[in-house]
Amino acid sequence: MHILKSVTTAVAVCTVAAATVLATSTSAAAETGPEQDNFFPALGYSILNLDIDPLGANDWNCRPSAAHPRPVVLVHGTYENRYNNWARMSPELKAQGYCVYALDFGDTDDAGVGIAPAVKGYGDIRESSKELAAFVDKVLAASGAGQVDLVGHSQGGTLSRWYLKADGGANPADPSKNKVKKVVQLGATNHGTTMSGIETLADMLHMLEAGEKPLGKAGIQQYEKSEFIKELNADGDTVPGVDYTVIATKYDEITTPWQSTFMTAGPGATVQNITLQDGCFVDFSAHLGMTYSPRAVGLVKRALDPSAPAAPCVPRAPAL
DSSP states (O other), X not given: OOOSOHHHHHHHHHHHHHHHHHHHHSOOOOSBOOOOSSHHHHHHHHHHSOSOBOTTBOOTTOOOOSSSOSOEEEEOOTTOOHHHHHTTHHHHHHHTTOOEEEEOOOOOSXXXXXXXXXXXXXXXXXXXXXXXXXXXXXXXXXXXXXOEEEXXXXXXXXXXXXXXXXXXXXXXXXXXXXXXXXXXXXXXXXXXXXXXXXXXXXXXXXXXXXXXXXXXXXXXXXXXXXXXXXXXXXXXXXXXXXXXXXXXXXXXXXXXXXXXXXXXXXXXXXXXXXXXXTTOTTBOXXXXXXXXXXXXXXXXXXXXXXXXXXXXXXXXXXXX
């Protein structure tokens, strides 16, 4: 998720707004952006080059291989977009032989941040889920595959669960007909967040809903006491026929407490909860940096294909 994003979001959103004039004055954006090693260079590139794909994504002529029969759909977080969230993950997965796809969603609300074209994922999660549903159907039709795997960061992981439960991603009567086989999450707001106490304080001061208009509905929906979170988890964390991998970082300042991302498997599902720092204490990746961590990328590869090499341990500083 990326909800109100405290200082980080304030800086990022202000940067986006300030750069909008420059972005709109540049020539047409490139169709594909370069691979990046960190979130903030990717953010800057996406501001100046709007509506671009991460390297390796959205090749609509790609046909899944026998080794990797399911396309991978990358689902970004709040206040992110398909490029700045996945500029490292997408080319890495493509190099492994996957058909990779990434979408933008959640920019249809008239929230104040909507004036910044690079900012996505702030709209009603229920509506964003319908966008994800349509995109998955497009991927299945183009690739000829029977199922996809979803990889979601922050809100992207939570949104993936709503899609499974409410918008056709899963078939409870016959899980063999599910459109999704695996869900891999990084820092997802599965059980809501306090956002390092900011949303809790806003709730105590009866200011939480006042933030919906300027900041977007998705941020409020991911508060740990929201009606959306209650409804999302009312029937358990999982749906039958889906394998879940949940990756958390101890240094998450957005999904808090960080352990709240972990899930419990229900009937017919499996859940693997992983802490990024287990076996690699030198990876200090915080929320924004997770999708750029070589270890996290390796863990995603292993979640998608258990025969993939072990995830490397590489020193990483927080994104902040």
